[in-house]
Amino acid sequence: MSSNSRPRRPHPPARARPARLEATAPPRSGLTRRALGLGAVAAPGLLGLAGCGSGGGTGDPDSIRIVDYYNTPADDAAINGTFTTCAEELGLSFSRERVPGDQLIAKVLQMGSSRTLPDLLMLDNPNVQQVADSGALAPLADYGITTDGLTAPVADLGMYDGTLYGIAPTVNTIALFYNVQLLEDAGVEPPTTWDELRAAAEALTTEDRYGFAFSAIASYEGTFQFMPFMWSNDGDETDLDGEGVLGASRFWSDMVRDGLASRSVVNWGQGDVIDQFKAGNAAMCINGPWNIAGLTADTPDLEWDVVTIPVPTAEHDSVAPLGGEVWTVPITGNEEKQRKAAELLKAFVAPENQLYMAGERNTIPGDADAAERFAEENPDLRTFVDQVSTARSRTAQLGPDWPRTAKAIYTANQRVLVDDTDPADAFDEAAKTVS
DSSP: OOGGGOOOOOOOTTSOOOOOOOOSSOOOSSSOTTOTTGGGSOGGGGGGGTTTTTTOOOSOTTEEEEEEOOOSHHHHHHHHHHHHHHHHHHTOEEEEEEOOGGGHHHHHHHHHHTTOOOSEEEEEGGGHHHHHHTTOBOOGGGGTOOOTTBOHHHHHTTEETTEEOEEOSEEBOOEEEEEHHHHHHHTOOOOOBHHHHHHHHHHHOBTTBBSOBOOOOSSHHHHHHHHHHHHHTTOOTTOTTSHHHHHHHHHHHHHHHTTSSOGGGGTOOHHHHHHHHHTTSBSEEEEOGGGHHHHHHHOTTOOEEEEOOOBSSTTSOOOOBOBOEEEEOBOOSOHHHHHHHHHHHHHHTSHHHHHHHHHHHTOEESBHHHHHHHHHHOGGGHHHHHHHHTOBOTTTTTGGGHHHHHHHHHHHHHHHHHHOOOHHHHHHHHHHHHO
């Protein structure tokens, strides 16, 4: 379905719709709110947090302090509104501190050392296991919060060493956006395989337009966009010099080398990629649902659609990474406040609230049944619901070691795309850095 026929967003059933509060922070242009560069802080640096919550959590036990990095109007309104409704029902109040995404982990370190951890802490999902490994987070099962209703990959986002430390009320992933008119004019069907994607890109590339765009920037965004190509090609993060990884890197480099994608992909974040698509500089691009609101607002006359990311052959499954934020209860040393914070979190992540926040923020409910209902009510986002159903957690295999591997991946692809290094050489070096 194109952006010109978007259905109304679902309201939370069986409860009043949370009041929208005016955002106090300006919207970010470009970057995904996934803040994929957060994990640059090494896991050992977080170990000092263990036990350092003791002495924190002071003040009124009914006043819950929240830290997150949301700062767009849609995010602020949805999060504030939902917390307001839930807090009122529980007889609680709350305050929110917004920290820039690229500063959140440093802020967590500072709060841990000064014993000022908040009562509820939102983390980008690749960072959860690092912080949990430090001993700074309370097991949610202690407060009756479970993974009931969540798919295994969504549950994995908040798990560490078999223990649940966080819940993701909504998630996201990436898919292939395409310009409907350009494909029709070229007689091209939306691609489903790599061969079809390449053929489509060839047909759509002109002197002033690339057929395909993606982000290969030297940050976690570049790795995030590479994962579907790597995983769908049977590549694995534990085997960086394996043929599955090398084949995915070769596919990317061939598209750039042959002029079907711009060499500037090495400098583009995901926001930059969608901007190229909006401007007509790319006929197809890899991107996520968080940029749909801007796409619709900025280019109301553009007819676009989305399909799952093409795979090497029809026999392969399209496997993408799960994005999204995970909410946790830090150990503050005040058990009463931890319990009440957990009560607020449990209400916050209820399926009806997931539906509301997903609709307001163009994300996908974490609860499987809510996600299916969401797809029925929002057919324009059905592709993302389907892609989420087969998506994987980036930290499921490597846990706290994931950030180091993510950096090795985007560094290797930078060498391939910037310096024309052979993927075998670039990823052989990458494998050595994480061994």
